[in-house]
Amino acid sequence: MSRDTTKLRFAETHEWVDATQEDGIATIGISKFALEALNDLVYMDLPEVGRTLKVGDEFGEVESVKAVSPLYSPVSGEVVEVHSELPDKLESLNEDPYDFGWIIKVKLDGDLPDSLMDHAAYEKQCSEAG
Amino acid sequence: MGPLMTNPSASESHEPAAPVNLAKTPLDAWHRRMGGKMVPFAGYEMPIQYAAVDPDEASSYIAKPANGIVAEHQACRNRAALFDVSHMGRLRFDGDDAAKFLDHVLTRRVADLPVGGVRYSMVCNAEGGVLDDVLVSHLETPSERRFHLLVVNASNRQKILKWIEPHLADFPSVTMSDRTELTAMIAVQGPMAIEITKKLFSFDPSRLKNYQARITDQFAKPVIVSRTGYTGEDGVELIVRAEEATRIWENILLAGREAGFTAAGLGARDTLRMEAGMPLYGHELDESVDPITAGLNFSVKLADRNFIGDEALREIKKTGPSRVRIGLFPEGKRPAREGCDVLDSNGTKIGVVTSGGPSPTLGVPIAMAYVDAAHAKDTEFQIDIRGRTTPAKPTKLPFYRRPAS
Numbered sequence: 001m002s003r004d005t006t007k008l009r010f011a012e013t014h015e016w017v018d019a020t021q022e023d024g025i026a027t028i029g030i031s032k033f034a035l036e037a038l039n040d041l042v043y044m045d046l047p048e049v050g051r052t053l054k055v056g057d058e059f060g061e062v063e064s065v066k067a068v069s070p071l072y073s074p075v076s077g078e079v080v081e082v083h084s085e086l087p088d089k090l091e092s093l094n095e096d097p098y099d100f101g102w103i104i105k106v107k108l109d110g111d112l113p114d115s116l117m118d119h120a121a122y123e124k125q126c127s128e129a130g
Numbered sequence: 131m132g133p134l135m136t137n138p139s140a141s142e143s144h145e146p147a148a149p150v151n152l153a154k155t156p157l158d159a160w161h162r163r164m165g166g167k168m169v170p171f172a173g174y175e176m177p178i179q180y181a182a183v184d185p186d187e188a189s190s191y192i193a194k195p196a197n198g199i200v201a202e203h204q205a206c207r208n209r210a211a212l213f214d215v216s217h218m219g220r221l222r223f224d225g226d227d228a229a230k231f232l233d234h235v236l237t238r239r240v241a242d243l244p245v246g247g248v249r250y251s252m253v254c255n256a257e258g259g260v261l262d263d264v265l266v267s268h269l270e271t272p273s274e275r276r277f278h279l280l281v282v283n284a285s286n287r288q289k290i291l292k293w294i295e296p297h298l299a300d301f302p303s304v305t306m307s308d309r310t311e312l313t314a315m316i317a318v319q320g321p322m323a324i325e326i327t328k329k330l331f332s333f334d335p336s337r338l339k340n341y342q343a344r345i346t347d348q349f350a351k352p353v354i355v356s357r358t359g360y361t362g363e364d365g366v367e368l369i370v371r372a373e374e375a376t377r378i379w380e381n382i383l384l385a386g387r388e389a390g391f392t393a394a395g396l397g398a399r400d401t402l403r404m405e406a407g408m409p410l411y412g413h414e415l416d417e418s419v420d421p422i423t424a425g426l427n428f429s430v431k432l433a434d435r436n437f438i439g440d441e442a443l444r445e446i447k448k449t450g451p452s453r454v455r456i457g458l459f460p461e462g463k464r465p466a467r468e469g470c471d472v473l474d475s476n477g478t479k480i481g482v483v484t485s486g487g488p489s490p491t492l493g494v495p496i497a498m499a500y501v502d503a504a505h506a507k508d509t510e511f512q513i514d515i516r517g518r519t520t521p522a523k524p525t526k527l528p529f530y531r532r533p534a535s
Contacts (some may be wrong), residue, residue, distance in 0.1 A: 014131045021132040034131055039179070039198040042488040042495075043464045062131070064463060065199040066178070066397055066487055068516075087463075 008115040009112060010122035011074035016098070019075075019112055021124045026106050030062065032097045033126045037110050038064040041094060046103065051079045053106060055113050060103070071103070074116055080104035151426035155216035156314040166395060176215040177395040178314035202394035203401050203490040205531075206361055209322030212382060218289030218315055218380060220369060221294075223278040225304040230265055232278055235297055235439055237421060237430040243268045244497070245276060248341040248356055252421045252429050253290060254439030255284075257334065258446055261423070262286040262291055267343045269359035281315075283411045295436070310338075314375030318382055319365035319402075319533070323344035325368055325370040326386040331355060335366050348378060360399065362406025363532055404496060405489050407457060407528030413484045414455060414498060423451035423500070431432070431439060453481065454506045455528055458513065459496045460486075465495035466513040466520065472499045473512040473519065477531075480505045482514060489529060496529045497522070 009017045014034035018027040035041070035092055053059055053073040060071040068094040082104050093101040117125065152175045155161075163170065166177030178198050205211045223232060234242040240250035245268050253261040265281040282290045287310065298306060318327055328334045333346035335355045343356035354369040370378050383391055400410070409415050414424055420443060421430050432444055460466045465487045472481035481501030489496040497513065505511075511522045 013465075030131065045464070065401060065490070069466065071131055095418040 004118045005098055008098070008119060009074070010118035010119070011072065011116060012125065013072045013074075015072060015074045017074050017112065017116060018102075019108065024108050025080065026077070026102050026108050026112070027072060027096055027102045028106060029102045030071070030093075031126075032123070035094050035097050035101075038062065038067070038069065039094075040065045043088040044090060044093075046082050046084065046087065047083055049079055052109075053077060053079065055096075055115075073106070073107055075108055075112060076110040077106040079104050080107045102119050134199075147282075153217075153311075155214055156193035156372040157216065157316075157379055157395065158251040159213045160237065160376050160379065161214065166393075169394060169396075174284060177214065178218060179397045180393055180396040180433075181437075184492070194236060197425070199395070199397035199401060200490045202392060202398035204397060205362060205392040206320045206394055206402055207491055208321070209390040209392075210318060210323040210326065210365065210386060211317065211361075211392050211398065212379060213317040213394055213399055214314070215317050215367070215399075216310075216372075216375070217311075219280075219282040219284060219285035220309040220313055220315065221282065221290070222277075222307045222309050223280065224302070224307075225495065227303045228278045229268070230305045231298065232527040233435065234301075235294060236264070237437060237439065237443070238266070239431045239435060240266055240268075240278070241435075243278075246268045246338075246342050247346050248343050248358055250429055252339075253293065254297070254420065254437075254443065255417060256439055256442065257349060258421055258422075258439045258442035259439060260411075260415045260421060261291050261370040261417060263411055263415055263426075263429070264290075266291055267356060269343060269345055269354065269405060271345055272281075278294065278387075279309075281367075285412060292477045309369075311370050312372055312405075314372050316368045316370065316375070316379055316382070317359055317361075317365065318368065319359045319361040319363045320391075322389050322391070323365035326389060326391065327355075327382060330381060330385055338366075340498065348374075348381070351378075353378070361402040361407075362410060362528060362530055363402075380527055383417070391505070400485075401490055404485050404487065404498065405491055405528065405530035407498070409455075409498075410485060414500075419500075420446050420451070421456070422446050423453055425455045425488075452503055453500045454503050455484075455498060455527070456498055456506070457525040457527045458499055458511060459482075459525055460495045460497060460513050460515065460520050460522045462520060463488075463495065464515055464518075464520065466497040466515050470497075470516070471514040472501055473514060474505055474524075475510040475512065476510060477519070479514075491530050498527070 014031045045061045047059045055071045058070045059073045161177040163183035168175045169178045199319045236251040238249045248267045267279045324336045328336045340359040356367045359365045470483040474480045483497045483499045486497030513522045
């Protein structure tokens with residue numbers, strides 16, 4: 001049962017959001033496009049469960065060989081679950097960014113922000129970034 | 131997330147945000163065709179790494195680059211890799227007094243450099259501050275014309291040209307020509323580099339010892355081959371005419387195809403030199419650092435000679451440097467990066483990281499730093515990695531030394 005990526009919403013900063021469960025919980029990860037561009041991840045930092053995030057808050061970071069990239073929350077709400085084994089399995093994150101590679105689950109505070117793109121709009125952004 | 135591909139030099143070379151008129155190396159079209167991710171570096175557009183090429187598409191190419199910094203790094207450590215280093219400056223000095231002139235501006239003796247010899251040296255200012263770290267070679271053409279060649283850092287080429295000018299005026303018989311744009315420079319590095327390249331030129335480079343160079347040819351097109359490098363591996367650096375660069379580059383890749391040769395970008399070049407404990411100008415070296423502080427005493431010869439900066443360096447050697455360059459292993463997986471503060475075991479700031487990142491060969495983060503000389507022998511350090519204090523163990527440089535062959 002793999003996640004249907006066409007139903008995901010995407011932030012301009014390459015985080016994806018799955019809010020299709022309609023239980024008020026959003027699952028968040030990083031897009032395949034971003035992971036392929038970063039390549040060779042070496043480190044990941046995750047937030048604590050219980051932390052409250054606002055849209056745009058930095059909730060963690062990923063590091064590739066050359067660069068440190070902050071992770072920005074695409075939604076507002078409380079962190080209810082953290083994929084704590086992920087930092088030790090960064091290769092799997094690269095291979096499977098939408099299923100195994102989920103990063104945090106957030107109990108949503110209100111609706112998803114309008115600024116989030118749908119799959120088609122995000123694909124367009126990526127293809128323009130070339 | 132932040133930007134996906136950062137400029138490797140962004141924090142280092144103080145490049146403007148939107149650099150104008152970036153130069154291209156003679157291999158530029160090749161890099162682009164083969165998925166090179168081009169970034170501004172020291173006034174040039176250079177490949178930081180190569181993207182994966184679609185395997186079907188790649189089959190029509192003569193060789194497929196590895197995918198990404200780690201794969202390129204490992205190719206160099208295990209087999210061999212090709213680096214376009216054409217951005218490095220190449221300055222040729224002709225005339226009877228060329229050696230005498232260079233002996234005056236370099237910290238290393240040049241007067242006794244035999245034909246075929248190469249030396250690593252510094253160019254210092256009068257205070258002993260490092261203007262550049264360079265390789266000087268003494269070469270002879272097939273028509274027995276002798277000259278000296280200075281290879282300088284890309285980011286320092288204009289500065290060195292300006293620095294040299296007034297001093298050159300004191301040596302009227304010496305002429306200098308900047309050969310950078312007329313030529314390309316290719317580094318072939320790795321345990322298999324010599325084995326593969328030995329068949330490609332009229333002169334077999336395995337006959338060169340380390341730090342020796344000579345002029346040879348490929349089908350009568352001149353090639354300077356030098357047994358030097360910046361990766362910690364065996365290998366050669368080649369200087370060829372710009373118009374021959376792609377042909378020779380592809381010939382090497384083709385000759386090494388079975389052996390798994392690959393092109394590698396500046397990203398891997400940086401992780402390789404870091405593991406090898408080699409300084410990079412703008413990080414471990416700049417005008418505020420002297421070669422003795424940098425731990426590069428072998429690049430300074432003070433006995434029986436005078437050169438620019440010799441007085442200052444004699445003094446520093448006598449009193450000892452105020453800080454020292456050390457290697458550190460930060461605990462855990464989180465790499466310390468350039469600019470992170472180094473603390474003593476009490477948490478007092480005693481230095482700063484100059485280069486740091488993951489070591490693909492060792493599988494742990496590594497860092498080089500300057501710390502106050504009083505702490506040179508400490509056994510415990512801490513690094514402030516963006517607000518989080520991380521213990522770090524000191525280690526002798528280099529972090530990696532290639533197995534004896």
